[in-house]
Amino acid sequence: MTIRLAGEAGQGVESGGAGFASALSHGGLWLHTYSEYMSRIRGGLNFFQIRASDRPLWAHTEGVHILLAFSPEAVTDYGPHLVEGGALLYDDSLKIDQAAVTRRKVQLYAVPLTKIAQEVGGEKIMANTCGLGALAGIVEYPFEFVADVIKKNFARKGDAVVGGNLKVAEAGYKVGRDQYAAKFEWKVSPLKDRPDRMQINGNQAIAVGAIAAGCRFMSGYPMTPASSILEFMAGHAKKYDIVVKQTEDEIAAICFAIGAGNAGARAMTATSGGGFSLMVEALGLAGMAEVPVVIVEAQRPGPSTGMPTKTEQGDLLFALFASQGEFPRIVLAPGTQEDCFHTTVRAFNLAEKWQCPVIVMTDFYLTTMTRLISPAEFPIDRVTIDRGELLTAQQLDRLAEPYLRYKDTPSGISPRAMPGHPKAVHQTCSDEHDEYGHFEDEDRANRLKMAGKRWRKFQHIVDDLRGPTIYGPEGAGLTLMGWGSSYGAMREAVDLLNARGTKTNLLHFVDIWPFPEAQAAPLIEAARQLVAVEGNQSGQFAHLVRAVTGRRADRMVLRWDGRPLSPEYIIEQLEEAKVHA
Amino acid sequence: MLDVKTYNSPIKVTWCPGCGDYGILNAVKSALAQLEIHPHEVMFFSGIGCGSKLPDYMNANSFTTIHGRSLPIAMGTKLANHDLHVICITGDGDGYGIGGNHFISILRRNPDIVHIAENNMVYGLTKGQYAPTSEHGFVASTTPEGSIEIAFNPLATAINGGATFVARGFSGDPKHLAKLIMAAVQHRGYALVDVLQPCVIYNKINTYDYYRERVYKLEEAAGYDPADRDAAWRKAHEWGEKIPIGILYQAAGVPTYEEQVSELRVGPVAKRQLAPLTGAQADALRREFF
8 A cells, every 4th residue: 555645845744754664664564665855945745655565566656545644735736646445634724625635535534633732742743743643543553663663763852752752643543543444444564574674765775885886985066866875975984984075066076086086996976967967078088088987877857957856767868978979888777776786886897897987877766765675685795896907006016018008908998007106107188199198189090099999898898788687478468678767667567467467578778888789689679569668758768779779669658747657657558559468 | 306307208299389388397397306206106187278288298197187177187086095296287268267166166175286277368279269367458369359357366266265375486487486386296285386378379468578577576575474365365466567476375284185084094095905895884784774
């Protein structure tokens, strides 16, 4: 079932929702949480929703079973999302638009949340706690789990606050259970098995991956939805030995990372499309100068400022081709939190091995949504750290010939030296250069040699990349094809379609560029009906697939209204288009 | 003292005959030789412009970057490996125009970086457009009726912005300039050396003769104290009949940026051996999400 809390920014939607999620996770339930918020600090309309189940979850779903509304707007806007038989829980003093809910056969549970808070706890502000108590009562989830979270979350504020909130929550719980539980058909019960699970979002998983990979430097400029990576890294800098720097703009952010990467520290930056636009010239510098750097591009709907707190997968082709000229780059798009972790570790290894920029593409949805995941999926202490052909001081000591930073080699990889060794004085160069690194921006033969060397890297990188993940039965009549954050929605859509007898599978791409043609082309070729599923308006990945393989997607399920793809949306679009296996 | 030839590069210099950049190149080599800094111990950063070719003409580590961005790239390197001496070479357009945001930001940070700005008050490499430091009324290909803007004042901006070392040199006096560069390298913190650098092709106003008639050395001016910020502020605005060169301002005892980054106290992060976290560290990190 799905529980949604909604209200104005500053009304405690996020913190209340997170608290309730904790109470559910401690009861062993599997969760998927997802929030939407407006681009403002106070007011507006935010929601936080929790999908809870007795089995692992991959995506959010569209229908809401119970809505705890803290403002009239929350009812007007989100009331229509309630399923038939679902319930609206709200403070009885709110003047709500009943038409938004009643025609959907939704039950109205008007509870005097504020009055109870005032009378039992002595503070109106505890109305939220009262609402969460009532929520637990309605779904008959044992109160002890709610109480534990209250004790933990309010511990810092002292015993009086803890005690007040506990009393208010219990009063709310009783009202919910005694007056409404019998009428509400969905229930949430703790499971017997309650192992510790990680509740983690995409940005956190990327940051954990970066720490595991030995990232030693991060620079960034705040931009939604990427900022929390910079914040997480700053908060963990001391503990995990990382220099973290907020810079004056995104141009500086990538330049700092390039400077650090060239000096020998594993370096990254993170931004969204607008910031990435500013980074583009320096992206080309990293390509030309062959500097390893990891860039996280957390997409949001563009162009320009677009929709800052909504989601989209609209920057794919931009990331693939951004910058003047041609140079090797790697573009990866994790689909889940587990992917975010592993992909980030790989990104650092690939960046150093191939001495080029690696772009990790996520989006607002993946950065903010959380799932409960087994800790075993995050083998932080068992990652591989491969620094590629980075010469050690001892190797440089023994060097008999002059060091050539851009030595022309069969693989295209020139062994790298950190600046500072007496035998490896060298120039890192943005202009076309010779093997030493000196400017050689006129000579034709040198241009062919050096551009050829860089291109050889591009040709070999693909050997390190992976084909798509396949999920669902072989020989399906319908094949969904997507990349990045759509994995969860596609996977649940595949399960639903197969349950209905429509034999469906999916191909999900994390490694996008260079396109893993050898592994992907036969799978794409074999698809009977190929449906491109993407969070953008034009089907950018489908364009890429067609350009490389010649196969045109038979259908496209696209979404570009700022909302994430969901299993229901995919199925609805297929039905509208009368697509059958 | 090292042999100046230590820093010679095999690359043929392509600056115009008489260009002020020659004096700067010689002064840089001389300063490093006198300070006995070996080519592998220093790293130059430059952007785009005639003067940004200077690192190519030196035997030393360097990163020749893109227009306006040498300061943030240099700072990334400094934060990764503060064992390196870091010297940025920018022009006036590169450092004060397109890189202006980085310039005002680095002033507040005080990294141990030397910034030599070759200030010829014109765009040379793109063949003669006006520059941020061009004087009001300067006639160039893009300002045929004269520049409407007033000239950017890098020294006053630097003093106001928090720089701890602010100097002006003249490329027509490379010996004096070398002394300034030596002082800048020895200064712990951000050190700006703005260099009056005649462009013999595109700037017919601010010529060698123009400067020779006007410049005077602050260290020879009676009673001038570079520790006096108010006096420095006044000198930074002195322009016309008399133009001061030398160290305008130097603050003592201000910690550098990198000295204040706790991760760097045990040495440069670039020199750490990388290994996966321990089991205990991994558990602690995972537990944050339970």
